[in-house]
Amino acid sequence: MRRIKxxxxxxxxxxxxxxxxxxxxxxxxxxxxxxxxxxTHSKNLGLKLRDCGDSNGTEEAEVGxxxxxxxxxxxxxxLRDAGIGVLIGGPPCQDFSVVRKDRKGIEVKRGKLYAHFVxxxxxxxxxxxxxxxxxxxxxANGGLAYKTILEDFSGGGKAGRYKIIFSGVLDFSAFGVPQxxxxxxxxxxxxxxx
Numbered sequence: 704m705r706r707i708k709x710x711x712x713x714x715x716x717x718x719x720x721x722x723x724x725x726x727x728x729x730x731x732x733x734x735x736x737x738x739x740x741x742x743t744h745s746k747n748l749g750l751k752l753r754d755c756g757d758s759n760g761t762e763e764a765e766v767g768x769x770x771x772x773x774x775x776x777x778x779x780x781x782l783r784d785a786g787i788g789v790l791i792g793g794p795p796c797q798d799f800s801v802v803r804k805d806r807k808g809i810e811v812k813r814g815k816l817y818a819h820f821v822x823x824x825x826x827x828x829x830x831x832x833x834x835x836x837x838x839x840x841x842x843a844n845g846g847l848a849y850k851t852i853l854e855d856f857s858g859g860g861k862a863g864r865y866k867i868i869f870s871g872v873l874d875f876s877a878f879g880v881p882q883x884x885x886x887x888x889x890x891x892x893x894x895x896x897x
Contacts, residue, residue, distance in 0.1 A: 706727060706728060706729040707727075707788035707789060708728070708729050708730075708731040708785065708786050708787050708788055708789075709723050709728045709729065709731060709787070709788070709789045709790075709791055710731055710732040710764070710782055710787045710789075710790050710823070710827060710829070711730065711732065711733040711734070711790075711791045711792055712734050712735075712774055712777075712779075712790070712819065712820060712823050713734075713735060713792040713816070714733035714734060714735045714740075714741065714744055714769070714792065715735055715737065715744070715793075716741075716743040717733065717740075717743065717744035717747060717748050719791055719792070719793060719833075719835065720733055720744065720791070721747065721748065723789070723791060724748060728789065730748055730749075730750065731766045731767070731782070731785060732750070732764055732765070732768060732769075732770070732782055732785075732787070733768075733769045734764065734769070734772055734774065735769075735771065736771070736772065736773050736774065737771070738752075738754055738771035741769045741771045744769050745769045750768055751767055751768050751769065752768070752769050753765070753768045753770050753771065754771045754772070755771065755772035755773075755776060755777075760776070761776055761777070761778045762776050762777055763777075763780075763781045764777055764779045764780075764781050764782050765781060766782065766785045774816060774819035774820075774823075775819060777819075777823075778826070779822070779823040780826045783826060783827055783828055787827050788829055788830045788831065789829050789830065789831050789832060789833065790823060790824055790827055790831075790832040791833045791834075791835075792820050792833075792834060792835075793835040794817040794836065795813050795814075795816055796836050796837040796839070796840070797813060798810075798811055798813050798814035798843070799814065799836060799837050799839045799848065801838070801839040801842070802839075806843050806844075807844075808843030808844035808847070808848035809843070809847070809848045809852075810844065814843075817834070817836075817852055817855075818855070821855050821856065824856075824865070828864075831865075834852075834856070838872045840852070853867065853870060
């Protein structure tokens with residue numbers, strides 16, 4: 704049986720990635736800006752740790768690696784022909800979290816990092832993606848953040864080839880995980896790449 708390959712961005716120490724691996728998927732690539740988090744990820748999930756260093760240049764994504772690099776510097780196009788079936792990730796949530804009194808959402812740089820997930824989606828063109836964040840994403844910026852992100856995933860560009868089949872807050876404690884998250888889950892509408 705063919706295992707579906709997964710690429711992950713904003714991977715952190717690999718919690719979401721581990722869930723996909725435990726469900727039978729094959730983790731092909733991961734990236735995060737935090738090198739210490741990716742050291743843990745690499746050790747536990749077996750991808751080769753690679754650091755993009757301090758240069759300002761673009762770094763190519765490579766199958767079999769956990770790339771410690773700012774998402775803005777990663778060129779995901781080399782993964783397009785790697786047979787990636789699913790793109791997963793959870794961009795930073797701090798600016799969406801209801802724990803913060805000054806939630807800036809998509810008005811600040813960190814809140815706009817989700818756009819690199821959209822770019823990765825356009826460059827890799829997997830069959831599906833899973834985007835997760837905190838429940839506060841739905842109310843940040845008076846609901847505008849959520850609306851904007853949904854439009855970016857289902858609007859123009861290559862990302863517009865996806866149909867969102869679920870968007871909302873899931874209570875993962877019903878599945879044995881002690882948290883609630885916002886999830887966008889989609890399926891690919893276009894014919895698979897030839």
